[in-house]
Amino acid sequence: MSPVRQLYSAWRIKRFKTEKLTLTAPSCHCHSAPRVSQPHERKGSANNKETKRQKKERPSCRPVLDLFDQQYNQELEDLWASARSVLLEPQTWQYGVMLNRFAAVTDVIQCLQSQGFSRFLPQTEVPTLLGDATSPVSNSKHLTGKDSPSSPPCISKCPPDDSHSHCVSASHALSQDLQSEPSLGWPRSSLQCYIHPHPLRFPSQAHRPGQLKQYYLLNSASLLPVLALQVRDGEKVLDLCSAPGGKALAIMQCATPELLCCNEPDPNRRDRLAKTLESFLPRSLHSKVIVSAQDGQCFGQSEAATYDKVLVDAPCSNDRSWLYSCSSQQGEQRLKERARLPALQAQLLSSALSAVRPGGLVVYSTCTLSNSENYAVVEAVLNDCPEAEPEDLWEQIAVPLSQYFAFSHAHPGHAQTSNKPSLQPHKGGVSSYRHRLGILVVPQPGKTWGPMFLSLIRKRA
Ligand SMILES: C[S@@+](CC[C@H](N)C(=O)[O-])C[C@H]1O[C@@H](n2cnc3c(N)ncnc32)[C@H](O)[C@@H]1O
Known part of the structure; x- marks a missing residue:
């Protein structure tokens, strides 16, 4: 039995008390x-x-909103005003x-x-x-x-x-x-x-x-990273940042992998993940789904070239949730920690690229609109990883699903900065090259899904 299996497979046999399992919030944290x-x-x-009571107690958090206004006005230009109005009106979600x-x-x-x-x-x-x-x-x-x-x-x-x-x-x-x-x-x-x-x-x-x-229940944009991963029956799949488990469940709806390893280092969140899996998956699948507790940054070293598909649904600024921080102090604290996120995200993505086998696929996703946690992370990691090749999600996902989701084009300041051969435009030219770095779902009136960024990367065989 691998160390991961030994580490945390207890969810299969654990029985949970009813009252602890009553989940009333939307399940995707x-x-x-x-x-x-x-x-x-x-x-x-x-x-x-x-x-x-909750609406009364939880107005939007001013420091967070101010920073978003400053940053997203620049990055999203006209799209920000309408995205802002959606994010500030939960009754429209x-x-x-x-x-x-x-x-x-x-x-x-x-x-x-x-x-x-x-x-x-x-x-x-x-x-x-x-x-x-x-x-x-x-x-x-x-x-x-x-x-x-x-x-x-x-x-x-x-x-x-x-x-x-x-x-x-x-x-x-x-x-x-x-x-x-x-x-x-x-x-x-x-x-x-x-x-x-x-x-x-x-x-x-x-x-x-x-x-x-x-x-x-979930924000439907959360399904796009799972669709992009294209999991097939019999594959070995790693969900590197897994709690509370919405995307792990979605993977199990798409296919029956030989193995789905759900990794989550935070013990409380890992408990919630285990409960989610227990609540949705039949016992006959319990041998195929394991829960592990590693720091995802090290996963690639311990299980190099092991998985066919890896999902990195990274810890991020989580724009929707941060806008409703409990207090100004909590919002300010989060904004301070925000600067450290891109480095962590890049480590997680690099680790995922080590954990995937040659020819396998990695999807990187976040639920923030922030360029520095999205395109910039992908671009930085690709620059350091010559065997990784971004794939175009624009034609595969954004175009066919544009009747439901509002997608933004890549930020003009990105995707033109690198001279690495692997990042040079090919096939469709500059436009498709930008899209290959990732696509961004921006909440808009009538299409309130998102924020969700996703990027699809193949490790060369
Ligand atoms: C955006 S959430 C994942 C949501 C989940 N994929 C879902 O769909 O329900 C990011 C998760 O990454 C976890 N995380 C934070 N640091 C991590 C690390 N170093 N390695 C792996 N996971 C980490 C967080 O605890 C959090 O549960």
Whole structure:
């Protein structure tokens, strides 16, 4: 057994107490946000009170906003004003619902569709696992819990007043969308994610002992790095910065790898990761998914050229969350630490490039708009790593999915600074060369997903 397997495989056998497993926030910490009112929540419910209290208590953090204004006005130019308005209005944020292919989800799909949600990814027939001890059971029972209505969410009808017309018109608009499904640059995936054009939020699902959760709430832009990784059945995959586990779950929705190693050095966050995996994956897959606790910066040394695919979803400024820092002091402290992030991110990306086998793929992603944590990190690492070659995500992801996400072009000041042969424009010229460094999802009115930066890098065979 490898050191990683020995280190932290306890999640497979650990049984967690119910109360500890009740997750009520949007599950991806990376995009955690103040709770906003859910049209399907009943008036006067505990959730509504909680939402109002949180909104009142958590205004945006002035020092963080001031710095973003200064930096992003320069880096994003006109796009910043509209991105800023979205980030400052949590009530406009959209939420994605990623279905769990290991649970029976027919009733959830019906609920989603009746509320005007629709799939945004073309998909294959969804393979599920049978004969598992924790195989899904009657679904109507899954949807009860602290943060869920006692009956399936669809029972609580479309929102009242004008929101109701959103439901009707949205269903119509999105069913039209489905007729022209985007054509990604690779085969269809079994990943199923439902989105709504308006900020309707599906209730999160509480833990039920012995039952798998049916869905996971997330910012749909979080799925793009996973799609870019193109994981196939039987591959060895490393999720270098894994907690709380949203992208690890998404990987397991796309394929059945021979091994998925989920690495997370922070013990509290690692616990949360383990619980997430336990809540969504059947026991028959537990031998394929392990949790490790290394500093990701050293991973490449200890497991060189081991993995077919590596995801580096790096610790970053996390613009959405930082804007709602608990206090000015916390915001200022975060901004001080911000200067150290690019060096850490570059170390993590270099480590990932060591851990991937020749010919394998690495995806680097963040949830910040900041150039210094995005294009600049990728460019610096590529300059030091002649065997790494960036791949164009613009044609593969940005173009086909532009009806759902707003993508910004690379910052003009970047991608033209290096003379390294591996970074010279080729094929499509300068424009495609910029896109090969990465693509950036910028929240915009009506397309509030992001921020999310992603870069795809192949290690030469
Ligand atoms: C953006 S979050 C990852 C989110 C996760 N991929 C998901 O989709 O749920 C970044 C994670 O990196 C972890 N991290 C921080 N320093 C790290 C390091 N040196 N090595 C590996 N992970 C680290 C953080 O604790 C945090 O959980």
